[in-house]
Amino acid sequence: MSQTTSYPKEKINILFLENISDKAVELFKNNGYANVTKIAGALPEDELIKQIKDVHLLGIRSKTQITPKVLDAAKKLQAIGCFCIGVNQVNLKSATHHGVAVFNAPYSNTRSVAELIIGLSIMLIRRIPDKNKAAHEGIWKKEAKGSYELRGKTLGLTGYGNIGTQVSVLAEALGMKVLFYDVETKLPLGNAHAAASLKELLSQSDIVSLHVPETQQTKNLINKNNIKYFKKGAILINYARGEVVDLDVLAKALKEGLLSGAAIDVYPVEPEKNGDSFTTPLQGLSNVILTPHIGGSTEEAQENIGEDVSNKLFQYLEKGVTTGSHTVPAISLPPVDKAHRILHIHNNVPGVLSAINTQLSNHDINIVGQYLKTNDDIGYVVLDVDRQLSSQALELLKEVKETIKVRMLY
DSSP, X not given: OOOOOSSOGGGOOEEEOTTXXXXXXXXXXHTTOOOEEEOSSOOOHHHHHHHXXXXXXXXXXXXXXXXXXXXXXXXXXXXXXXXXXXXXXXXXXXXXXXXXXXXXXXXXXXHHHHHHHHHHHHHHHTTHHHHHHHHHTTOOOOOOTTOOOSTTOEEEEEOOSHHHXXXXXXXXXXXXXXXXXXXXOOOOOTTOEEOXXXXXXXXXXXXXXXXXXXXXXXXXXXXXXXXXGSOTTEEEEEOSOGGGBOHHHHHHHHHTXXXXXXXXXXXXXXXXXXXXXXXXXXXTOTTEEEOSSOTTOOHHHHHHHHHHHHHXXXXXXXXXXXXTOSSSOOOOOOOOTTEEEEEEEEEOOTTHHHHHHHHHHTTTOOEEEEEEEEOSXXXXXXXXXXXXXXXXXXXXXXXXXXXXXXXXOO
């Protein structure tokens, strides 16, 4: 069913930062949204506060920090699209308080990361970084010492989610044994086995690859207390989050020969933009691959992310669909004929739905359809009301106590 939105599309302002894929821009422009601004880099808090006051949809990647101050200034903001896997760059509590839907693309670049993990494993176990460095320096270093095949080796996966499971399948196809450890019980794919503890995984793995989120529990997951459990000569790969490895501890283990190699893509502190200076205790160490947070950065992944997140933003703006939101409860309903739809976001306290119904019934406004879903903090109500009385209903709903946002959808 085709519906006409209740707002003029030329008055909707969309801001995309950090050089988001043109696929996102094309989706909105092809659907009549002319005011789409794309900026190549991230913006600091003070500049973002100036830019965001009239923005309805915001698209970011991992560098832009959405703080409570930014959200306080974003009076018209309806939704934020994080064009990446994580959402830790957004203060979700504040976004929830403001009734701003936050979307991301948790699966769109999993293949890009998984392929790279396998490639890194091959490069490190063959000590290619050392041989590459020697060749560039004009030194011929043809030897087999310290170089091994992946076949028959054990890959330990810390975290067995979307990326971990794909790495698992690819590794088995190369003849590797796969061991994984996850805080949640996971059904293994193929012949993978679950380790009973992180200590068991570290002690049995030739290569350890981390695939965990950044939380208080995972901060410095690899530290001075458990680095000693690694097999001598093992390899560590971290393409997950920067805070999960103590890099000073890792550097010491590499220098002392406990580990034979490492690949690191994420760091506790990262530069704001390309060309900025960057330091890490791992620079200059033998058989170490350092990359600038590009684990999921392929043309295919960026296009997939651009399509995925922009479609979620579009569906929310035009249809009120919140599937995949980290803040507003998930609702996806088909449009109703001969009715106007209103979206109501409110603090999740007892009596709000009753107040909504009382407010409308006292003014003889017929509710054609109604759906409520809540989380711990807010409630999201989709109301289909009589067309002739929808404008009056919109104003009445704004007066309901505990209201955060009300929007006429169509």
